[in-house]
Amino acid sequence: MAERGDREAFVTLATNDTYALGCLVLGNSLRQRAQTTRKLVVMITSGVTQPMRNQLSRVFDMIYDVNLLDSRDAANLQLLGRPDLSVTFTKLHCWRLTMFDKAVFLDADTLVLQNVDELFDREELSAAPDAGWPDCFNSGVFVFRPSEETYDSLLKFAMSQGSFDGGDQGLLNMYFRDWATKDIAKHLPFIYNVVSQAFYSYLPAFTQFKDFVKIVHFIGATKPWHHPYNTATKEVTPLPESGHNKDYLQIWWDIFMTLVQPTLDPSLREQMGG
Amino acid sequence: MAERGDREAFVTLATNDTYALGCLVLGNSLRQRAQTTRKLVVMITSGVTQPMRNQLSRVFDMIYDVNLLDSRDAANLQLLGRPDLSVTFTKLHCWRLTMFDKAVFLDADTLVLQNVDELFDREELSAAPDAGWPDCFNSGVFVFRPSEETYDSLLKFAMSQGSFDGGDQGLLNMYFRDWATKDIAKHLPFIYNVVSQAFYSYLPAFTQFKDFVKIVHFIGATKPWHHPYNTATKEVTPLPESGHNKDYLQIWWDIFMTLVQPTLDPSLREQMGG
Ligand SMILES: O=c1ccn([C@@H]2O[C@H](COP(=O)(O)OP(=O)(O)O)[C@@H](O)[C@H]2O)c(=O)[nH]1
Ligand SMILES: O=c1ccn([C@@H]2O[C@H](COP(=O)(O)OP(=O)(O)O)[C@@H](O)[C@H]2O)c(=O)[nH]1
Ligand SMILES: [Mn+2]
Ligand SMILES: [Mn+2]
Numbered sequence: 303m304a305e306r307g308d309r310e311a312f313v314t315l316a317t318n319d320t321y322a323l324g325c326l327v328l329g330n331s332l333r334q335r336a337q338t339t340r341k342l343v344v345m346i347t348s349g350v351t352q353p354m355r356n357q358l359s360r361v362f363d364m365i366y367d368v369n370l371l372d373s374r375d376a377a378n379l380q381l382l383g384r385p386d387l388s389v390t391f392t393k394l395h396c397w398r399l400t401m402f403d404k405a406v407f408l409d410a411d412t413l414v415l416q417n418v419d420e421l422f423d424r425e426e427l428s429a430a431p432d433a434g435w436p437d438c439f440n441s442g443v444f445v446f447r448p449s450e451e452t453y454d455s456l457l458k459f460a461m462s463q464g465s466f467d468g469g470d471q472g473l474l475n476m477y478f479r480d481w482a483t484k485d486i487a488k489h490l491p492f493i494y495n496v497v498s499q500a501f502y503s504y505l506p507a508f509t510q511f512k513d514f515v516k517i518v519h520f521i522g523a524t525k526p527w528h529h530p531y532n533t534a535t536k537e538v539t540p541l542p543e544s545g546h547n548k549d550y551l552q553i554w555w556d557i558f559m560t561l562v563q564p565t566l567d568p569s570l571r572e573q574m575g576g
Numbered sequence: 577m578a579e580r581g582d583r584e585a586f587v588t589l590a591t592n593d594t595y596a597l598g599c600l601v602l603g604n605s606l607r608q609r610a611q612t613t614r615k616l617v618v619m620i621t622s623g624v625t626q627p628m629r630n631q632l633s634r635v636f637d638m639i640y641d642v643n644l645l646d647s648r649d650a651a652n653l654q655l656l657g658r659p660d661l662s663v664t665f666t667k668l669h670c671w672r673l674t675m676f677d678k679a680v681f682l683d684a685d686t687l688v689l690q691n692v693d694e695l696f697d698r699e700e701l702s703a704a705p706d707a708g709w710p711d712c713f714n715s716g717v718f719v720f721r722p723s724e725e726t727y728d729s730l731l732k733f734a735m736s737q738g739s740f741d742g743g744d745q746g747l748l749n750m751y752f753r754d755w756a757t758k759d760i761a762k763h764l765p766f767i768y769n770v771v772s773q774a775f776y777s778y779l780p781a782f783t784q785f786k787d788f789v790k791i792v793h794f795i796g797a798t799k800p801w802h803h804p805y806n807t808a809t810k811e812v813t814p815l816p817e818s819g820h821n822k823d824y825l826q827i828w829w830d831i832f833m834t835l836v837q838p839t840l841d842p843s844l845r846e847q848m849g850g
Contacts, residue, residue, distance in 0.1 A: 434778025435785070436705035437766040467780035486760040492711040504708025506741035511709070 309403040310422045311341035311364075313396045316410050317389065318349040319570060322358060323527050323562070324410035327554055329361035330561040331414040338419055341402070345395055353567035360565065368395040391460065393470040397446065397453035409442035411520040413554050418494065418516050421445055426452075427478040428488045430495035432471070433503065437482040441471040442519045443495040497521050499545040518550045526554040533559075583677045584696045585615035585638075587670045588684050591663065592623040593844060596632060597801050597836070598684035601828055603635035604835040605688040612693055615676070619669055627841035634839065642669040665734065667744040671720065671727035683716035685794040687828050692768065692790050695719055700726075701752040702762045704769035706745070707777065711756040715745040716793045717769040771795050773819040792824045800828040807833075 312332055316322035325344050332338045344362045346355065347369065358365055396407050406421050408414070421428075426447040429439035446452075456477055465473035475481070481488055493514045498521070501508040520526050524544035529551055531538050538555045540548045563571065586606055590596035599618050606612045618636045620629065621643065632639055670681050680695050682688070695702075700721040703713035720726075730751055739747035749755070755762055767788045772795070775782040794800050798818035803825055805812050812829045814822045837845065 431705055431710035432778060432781075433707055433710055435766060435774060435781035436707055436710035437785075438778070438781050466784040467778075472780055472784075482763070482765065483760060486757060486763075489756070489760075491756065492709060500709060504706060504712070504741075506746060507706075507709035507712050510740040510746075511711075 306422075307339040308341060309401075311343045311399065311402045311405045312338065313343045313345065313399060313405050313407050314410050314412075315345045315393055315396070315407075316350055316358075317347045317392060319351055319354045320525075320527060321410040322346065322350050322354045323558070323570075324525065326357060326361055326562045327526075327557050328408060328410060328412055328414065329358075330557050333361065334561060335557070336414045336417045338414075338417065340419060340422065343399060343402075343405075345392070347392060351570075353569055357562075357566060357570065366395075366399065368392055390465060390468075390470040390473055391457070393441075394453060394456050394460070397448050397456065398450060399448040400450060402448050404445065404447055407441075407444050407446060408517070409519060411525050412442055412495070413518045413520070413526075413550065413557075414516065415518060415553070416516045421490070421494065424490065425488065427474070427481065428490050429481065430490040430492050433492075433497050433500060438471065438475045439478075439481050439489075440495050440497075440519070440521075441469075441474050442521065443490065443517055444474070445490070493517070495519050498547050498550050501547050502545055518547075518553075520544075520546055520550070520554070522546075526551055527558075529555075531555050531559070580696075581613040582615060583675075585617045585673065585676045585679045586612065587617045587619065587673060587679050587681050588686075589619045589667055589670070589681075590624055590632075590684050591621045591666060593625055593628045594799075594801065595684040596620065596624050596628045597832070597844075598799065600631060600635055600836045601800075601831050602682060602684060602686055602688065603632075604831050607635065608835060609831070610688045610691045612688075612691060614693060614696065617673060617676075617679075619666070621666060625844075627844055631836075631840060631844065640669075640673065642666055664739060664742070664744045664747055665731070667715075668727060668730050668734070671722050671730065672724060673722045674724060676722050678719065678721055681715075681718050681720060682791070683793065685799050686716055686769075687792045687794070687800075687824065687831075688790065689792060689827070690790045695764070695768065698764065699762065701748070701755065702764050703755070704764040704766050707766075707771050707774060712745065712749045713752075713755050713763075714769050714771075714793070714795075715743075715748050716795065717764065717791055718748070719764070767791070769793050772821050772824050775821050776819055792821075792827075794818075794820055794824070794828070796820075800825055801832075803829075805829050805833070 314325045314328055316325045329342050341363045343364045343366055344358050345366045345368050404422050424445040428445040432438045432440040459477050460473050494517050496515045497519050524541055529538050529541055538551045588599045588602055590599045603616050615637045617638045617640055618632050619640045619642050678696050698719045702719040706712045706714040733751050734747050768791050770789045771793050798815055803812050803815055812825045
């Protein structure tokens, strides 16, 4: 029988080379910093270039190609006039990874600071509250159980209901709608998905619980890779409008510069101004 | 035996006339708009003037005088060099209302949109997540059981531990520290304590759940009573820096202008520019 570590995986997603850079830092944070014993999977679409695929294969155990839209989904989406759901649907593909018994999805803009392998003891669907509307969970980090049945059922649900926020978070919150009220064990502590802006919204709590934070999530339009980095001082410059915490940005860039950038294909390196 | 409605109460607090205006709107929202069958209690300190006391007694069943600091607390606080905890301690006095079996504390900057009497079916300590750090509850709305023992124990705890945010929220979250992980029934749905800025942090969720919102909370330095109101058009002007939702501000002002302002003592009316 296979080891538990082989039947459980962290899964992330990139539809282009820029988000793939996030996946590379995330993968390295899981392996080098958090010393995970589980498999690492990255789902990619055709928007990711061949040099980047090569790069991803150095860090991830498995590269899982997904279509931005399945042919059958495309037809249905067209019928329903909901082409906006296409990126959302891409994330749902994680349920098709049935070679794993259990998995943890992580957005490409997350960063793992400490070992979180204990997440595999949780059941589907476990997730942390969203700081904006805390009766919704944030869909940047969640524990799930791959299953074709669930995948089909999620697709059907998506096509009949749509998503109240046009993304996967609104959809998943409606599908797993008893999350807020049913089982406290499915509430991951917030330290498993701390928005990098949290120090701003409630500084004393952030200060109090800072050392316990295990996963940071750089939500919003401005991602760590959009920030200026000074190669001489090795310091990142926070952008006030992004609201991201400087310490977390620095950790992201430290990993990027030491473990990712040196082996990047020159064509990719250009993109990052490295 | 007394009716259940007589043994259960909504409790709020004002240490000055300005916050007392908030209490008046809150009390009217509970009675007129939400048609509560429970008692209304306001705790006040000597900072509230006599005309305002009279005004409060029109709306509240009971005015409960509390000292900003009890003499015994003062001595202890002095010893510990923690005079900053004095306003925090004032809120704790609600646990001394032992003429009630159960009570719901509401900040003076909350507004009740729909009947919430079902809150009395919850146990101590029930509260909604804080949007800033959702593993903490927000202490602007909570269900509790008055008890001298709990009061004493809270005071002792406060004096030995202090409060990580210098206020009652940090203190209560440390005292009731298993709130985040133990019992989902003690998680009030967010609709019982929606920060008025929530429409900004996650608009789609706000739009989706807007009709279910039962209690609005105007957190932050800028309160509804700080906003300019045009008596000709009967419209409030939102202040962008406060981030409060215009619809909610308007409801607050509608109640203020129809049910509070007309009977205000002239000396108080001046303060509001009415
Ligand atoms: O163009 C895109 C947008 C999103 N994503 C993936 O979908 C996740 C969710 O999007 P994002 O993190 O940007 O949303 P936020 O967390 O800021 O709401 C990303 O982390 C990526 O894994 C992607 O691959 N390409
Ligand atoms: O000077 C003060 C400050 C606070 N309060 C009471 O304590 C509550 C909590 O303070 P506030 O609502 O201003 O804090 P926020 O909800 O903005 O964090 C108020 O609603 C009032 O009931 C008061 O009476 N006087
Ligand atoms: Mn994200
Ligand atoms: Mn308040």
